[in-house]
Amino acid sequence: MQRPLIIALDFPSSVEVNTFLTKFEEEKLFVKVGMELFYQEGPSIIYSLKEKGHSVFLDLKLHDIPNTVGSAMKGIARLGVDIINVHAAGGSAMMNSAIEGLEAGTHAGQKRPMCIAVTQLTSTTEQVMNDEIWISKSLDDTVLHYASMAKRSGLDGVVCSSLEVPRLIENIGEDFVTVTPGIRLATDEVGDQARVVTPEKARLLGSRAIVVGRSITKAEQPLEAYHRINADWEGVTV
Template sequence: MLTDDEARESIIIALDCDCDTAIDLATRLRGKARWVKVGMTLFYAEGPSIVREMRDRGFKVFLDLKLHDIPFQVRGAARSASLTGADLLSIHGMGSSEMVRQARAGVEDAAGERGGDRTRLVAISVLTSMDQDALAEIGIDVPVEREVERLAGMSVGAGADGIVCSPKEAAQMRELLGPKALIVTPGVRPRGAAVGDQKRIATPASAIGAGASMLVIGRPITQADDPVEAYESVVRELCEA
């Protein structure tokens, strides 16, 4: 069971929408929600200003850009992303340990320039839209859980603060990475919500119970008739579990 404060700190609302919708949601959820996710759809449309806009409205920001390139480029991209004020940044674990090390160097560069806390890094393991068949299609013929474990160990060992994985792997990752690692889980669907394109999913309470640190929840909140009530219902679920 979480306290109300702990529950609100654990929920990241995914603003995978246009700018007007994101601003409307932020206005309605201000003072209630603590975290928002700015992903590719919104960031590519609006650029760094949308991160600053959310920060100015009092939100912490998970900048979910899934950086994946040569180490030199990722260092520069991580620095630039961190300079927007992002609190959390995603990179791809498949980019290699050297790429992860350079991403860490990039956010440390930014912290030295702007002062304050360093942007934390989470490495993508296997996307929650992928199942065993999708993994095999790209030439990875091991169980999903084993591939998640391999990428997680490598990424955290190279300087990531944690990983992004499905709720199905949360308990395994908590045991592998220890109590301090960030375990961020998309693919979270409140009871009764549509599954959408997610394959490896769980409810908010079961994901936290399995060891997740933070839950990324988008459409069940952002596309609800009453987003505030949908958000508050997740908070209640976490507090009552």
Template sequence: MEKAVFIALDYDREEDAQNLLMKLGSADKTYLKIGMELFYHSGSHFVKQLVEQGYHIFLDLKLHDIPNTVYRAAKQLAQLGVFCITIHALGGSEMIMAAKKGLVAGTPKGMKPPKLLAVTELTSISDAILRNEQNCSLSMTKQVVSLAQTAKKAGADGVICSPLEVTSLQKIIGTDFLYVTPGIRLANNQNGDQKRVATPKQAKDYGASAIVVGRPITTATDPASVYQIIKKEFN
């Protein structure tokens, strides 16, 4: 996997996403993340359309349900030809294995199954929330490592985690695993609702496999220029 920079299309209308795409470069060199907001509005037809145009799609729906339901959902999503999908590691090993089987079963012949990425702790979760609301006695790093170990043993291809945790994860889990990190901001950006953030260069130094960037690109006056700056800094 190349050092991809996924642009988070956090829009509630397909038209807004299309307006941004018109300002960016060629489809085959552009990586996009589609989350629940846009997917629930525009559906799978929009995702399939983007795949057919050559975009690399990270479909971030964070599946989390009983194993049989997740298997059937993953089987459907695999037919879209997306690059990767997400599930919650907190769903447990049986659910993760079911998702992996669903992706393999649903992938059309001649194509590679989407990568399965497990969400550890969301970057909006602070140590205080982990301790006081999730009632977890582990530190954030130990909790993320534990969830990542479960995900890898269950067949996931990588995890979604904060860039701040990548170094610790690589030491314990290894470098033969994908570490995809949201919470990326340029030095002059505000953090917004993200608690655990890093710059593209810091994410690179920590060892991130790929990064996800939303508002620093989507709200920029010249999003194409900012996208190139971030890609250059990360690579």
């Protein structure tokens, strides 16, 4: 995988998505479809985006018993998405089943979707993790443990904060993909995120991909915002 800027299409329906994408008619994008959009539109939104030539990260964070996740992944593989994810808290058996399901559902001669695991949401603080989720370890240690388990289970990478990427690179290696949400411009409001960095900082920390939502989708000029953020991410001057 290259180092994409993934736009989070956090819209309630395909109508809003199509209106937004009209501003990007000359661009082939990498986009994220999450629960809000997928639960309203279903597979049709994936087919529509792929027909337009966009790459798709289907962000459903599967977390269930191994058999259920494996069966779900067989169907997801047939959608033709580029990335799908599970939650690492489901454990190694579940993650193994996810890979088995993806491989079983991928058509012969095609590459299976990349599968990554959520470690801890970028809206989660260490205090919340300790006091509410009842994980007594440090946030950094928990993310590393989940990432290591995902690696052993055959996954391609993880979702984490860019702040945790250097330690993952040191302990797991650069080839293990790190997809990092919680990206904001220095002038943006943090919103409901807790562990945030700028696109430039994410690049310097070693992130392999960034996920950007409101900084682009809520901008007055989304295309200009996209190019500005992408320039910061790639380290080029515009």
